[in-house]
Every structure is written in C-alpha cells, then in structure tokens.
Amino acid sequence: MTPESLVRHELAGLDVAVEDSPNPDLVGVAGRVVDETMHTLLVATGEGVKQVPKADATFRFDLDDATVLVDGDRLVARPARRTETNGGSLWQ
Template sequence: MPLTPETLTKHELVGLPVRVVSATNPDLVGIEGRVVSETMRTFTVESASRSWQVPKQGARFEFALTDEAAVSCEGTGTSSKLGSETAGVRSGQSGSCEGGAYVTVDGVTLLSRPALRTETGGNSKWR
C-alpha cells in the first residue's frame, strides 16, 4: 500500500518530517523535526539541535509527505503549508501537492502500538 494522505495512519511514521500544530501543553506547539522513535503513547521528534518526547494524547501533528506521496494526492484535501493555518484540517486530508503533501492527524488516532497499527492497516502477506 503506497504512502498517501489517506493511508498515513496505517504506515510507519518514523523518518517522516513532523510539526506539532496544537497540544494541551502550549510548550509543545511548534516543535518540528523528524520522527526518530514512536511508542504506544509518544513520538520522539528530533531537530538539528535537540530531541523532544511528545505525547500523542492531546496533540495534533502535521506530517509532511514528499515525492511519490505528493504525486498520488493531486486533487484531494485543502491547500496547506506547515503552519498554524492547517490546525483545522482533518486527518486524511492533504495539503498543497506541489513538492509535498501535508497531513494533519489527531494524536488520539495514533494511540496504539505502532506494529499493531501498521499490521492491521494494509495488505499483509502474513495473514
């Protein structure tokens, strides 16, 4: 299954660029970098200068998809760029497809073991 804005939550998220667009803890809003680790309840986001442990509960994340995901998202979602104007975009919607797509996901939808989320989300040859 290709990585598209509609299938993002069913894929491995480690390695994707991410930004925290809203959170119950205001100190977390604006954190951006790459997801370097994911647990059942947290993401570890790393930038050039440091790493943050960000809880999924109570946060909204904006993931940037590029290359092949951007090609497949033409005609879907709403116009978006990394920034506060995307805070209202629902999970599964994509942003601007020129050079990349931006998908905002509520952290509650990602509250599960990453391996279980990816196993049940696609066509697995192990079933």
C-alpha cells in the first residue's frame, strides 16, 4: 500500500485520526479502524469504539513510512466497491 493507493485499500487495521470535521467533538478522535460502512469508520479508541462519519471529515492515516491526509468524501462508498474502482492505475 502506498499513500497514492490508500483510498483503494481496505482501511480496517490502519491507525487513523480525525484532523477536521464539522462536528468539533470528533476532531482528535484517534485509534485503529476496526470496521467501515459506506458512510462511517468505526475507530477503536481508549474510550471505546467511536463511529465517525466519512463525509466532510479529514482523516490522517499513519502508514509504516508515511502519513497520509485523506478527504473523507473520497472514502464515501461501499468498501468492496471502493477497492474495485480504478484510481488511475493501469493495473487495476
């Protein structure tokens, strides 16, 4: 997985933090993605599992060798369909 291809991959298991959201209570929510739906990420935090809407939020994903900021609107899709879409790669 590369920073460029992150939005086409399964997000479960990745470390994430909410950088920006219209709901100020969600800014700063950080932990590990345990599941996702078409419109939400379920994030395991030290205070339990939080459900974070994807739309209108900005997420920071920490990969092994990079930090990636993603506009949540790019993630709004059924997870299986999002991973199948062509993100500009000739190999998918």
